[in-house]
Amino acid sequence: MTLEVALRHRFGRFDLDVAFQAPAGVTALFGPSGAGKSTLVNAVAGLLRPDSGRIVVDGWTLLDTASGCWLPPHRRRVGYVFQEGRLFPHLNVRQNLRYGRWFAGLADGEDFGHVVELLGLGHLLSRRPAALSGGEKQRVAIGRALLAGPRLLLMDEPLAALDEARKTEILPYLERLRDDTAIPILYVSHSLSEVGRLATTVVALDRGRAVRVGPAAEVLADPDAVPALGLREAGSILTGRVVAQHADGLTELEVSGGRLFLPRMEAAPGARLRVRIAAQDVILSRERPVGLSALNVLAGEVAALRPGKGPGVLVQLRIGQESLLARVTKRSAEALRLAPGVACHAIAKTVSVAPADIGAAAAGRDAGG
């Protein structure tokens, strides 16, 4: 299951020229507004006809200007979840969910019940969209796209219009979607936190160009990619297995380079979790620290350093099989004589990890960078 996209499009002074390939899972299109994310997604959906390009989903060609192939939107089998939901106001939830099935020639099979259960829509079926909350609307929109039997799901900032509580409510559903279905997802976001939770592959866009493409754990931990992703929010993801739930409200996670203590996360022992650790929350120490309140100390070695324009420097550490990004001052880096190959300890406070940055990880995937 692969997604192949190559597009060139020009309108006014904006110039889009992007090419990437992505494997199954969630491919996150990340970048600031005006980077061309929505243009790209609309071209994949067929709502916009690019000047030239080629889009192939798992061998199914949606667009190929070289051979004059252009499928109209209704024949693309692409499920599109819009930022504003776009539910049909004159239909109830059940009718909205069924809308695409008729055109796809799908009967009301057991997958209807499965999706309703996956998204928690059972009690909403006879309601009208006007009587739904923002989070419920978005879940129905996801279900509607999913039930049309798509070969590819497009999500254009599906959480952007929601408050934090609603986002937290929906993210687990998206994780289940990623891990339980084989449908590739193209996910537009300008939130690194969402990308850290969901992405298998990251495509970083800036001013119409793909500046970085690669596996999420790799791209997010790459100091050279940080300028494109945003310095303030930069952070890398570690994946591990729950080994214990402690009575004092901590979840213990085993990652490839040691143990992490996280704020309580409801997950059975053995479950796989991924956690995003912000680069600016990581402290570095050459010696193993003693008498420290911070619970998480991981031993590793420096892999790369990237000085920024200001007083900071980004340090990439190898921790077991994974990479961790730390942001410290140039002064500290010099004082510690940090250089590639130098052994080093990374320290992260448990309470600095936001619950929103901890999520489920697919079994067997995302294991290390």
Added chain:
Amino acid sequence: MRVDWLPPEAQSAVLLSLKVSLTATLVSLPLGLLVAHALARWRFPGRQILNGIVHLPLILPPVVTGYLLLLTFGRQGPVGAWLYDWFGITLAFRWTGAALAAGIMAFPLMVRAMRLSIEAVDPKLEQAAATLGAARPWVFATVTLPLILPGVVAGAVLAFAKAMGEFGATITFVSNIPGETQTLPSAIYAFLQVPGAEGAALRLVLVSVAVAMAALAVSEFVAGRIARRVAGR
């Protein structure tokens, strides 16, 4: 009510007017919907010209419209001669001609109401329907049409009311023949020409007002119900 409350020719004028107006409204409804959709959503050369032609009956003196109809659809007119030669249809001086005149005079009002309601539909909903597999005609039938129904009803009722009141173009095109082309306004006009018939004219005026009010009430009721259903309340 006494049977002779309305003289027989006045009764037939009321019935004829209802028949003419209903025919005009129902026949122009699909065409009006198509033109309104084209004006609201399609981009094609000549869109402004089409808009102008649709609005012409609204701004021309009705007598001029009636005369143009006579020139075009009269037995000697280009379209009228063709209709007669091929189908044996005559419009001039027939009730069908009255329906044509009423329909054309009411058309701009119908199109305006429908166009406004189509423009109020968010094209993003239609895009969403397309991504869910609906081809253009299905998008219209399952999303656009249900959402614009209040506007369609309003446009149809407005057209019906306008057709009931049409006078100038009708009398010019099909004259004022009792039992064939004498509609309600023509009959009122005829009664006013005859000394002593003011009573009958006044009663016809009352009927006219009653029909107009009833049409308005029905339209408000239906449009309100549909709007509530569409809004999901």
